[in-house]
Amino acid sequence: GESVGLHLPTLSVQEGDNSIINCAYSNSASDYFIWYKQESGKGPQFIIDIRSNMDKRQGQRVTVLLNKTVKHLSLQIAATQPGDSAVYFCAEVNQAGTALIFGKGTTLSVSS
């Protein structure tokens, strides 16, 4: 079946640390993945995406790594800040190509 899951429901870090949020996906044919950040009372906010022909993509303070061999995705946040506190979702495109399939999310808490 199609499913996207995250390894840890919560992650607590200190301000300035690097954060790593992990995600496993099940559809080996998936060719597009997105990370979203969702703050309380808001809709998911696009962070970074990656296509299956890439292993790594970098943005501003964020890096996404894709390991197709083990069907694993990770989001790395450098120098984590209190404003990074939110729920993070990974998502993959469904087999029909019409929708995103989201995992349950990881809640990142950053303490100063």
Next chain:
Amino acid sequence: DAGVTQSPTHLIKTRGQHVTLRCSPISGHKSVSWYQQVLGQGPQFIFQYYEKEERGRGNFPDRFSARQFPNYSSELNVNALLLGDSALYLCASSLGGQHNEKLFFGSGTQLSVL
């Protein structure tokens, strides 16, 4: 530029009633998708529309329906509301509705069914 806008932001209904939620996509975006997000879970796909045509439908009962208008705005309708329909309903838009396009979400409509 305005992002995806949804109305209303909050809504309270009772079981058996009907509800209509509205969405305006980002200017220039032709595709609108609807997602349901139950507390503590990730969003779940309901519908995708592109150029007024339904392109995809998730695993939701026929009580859920939607449409897209010529200006690319969209409505989600839910009939015969159940307590389990209480959720955050998210609208997202993308340029052309292709599967490898970025989806941009609105802030959602929080629906409570009593």
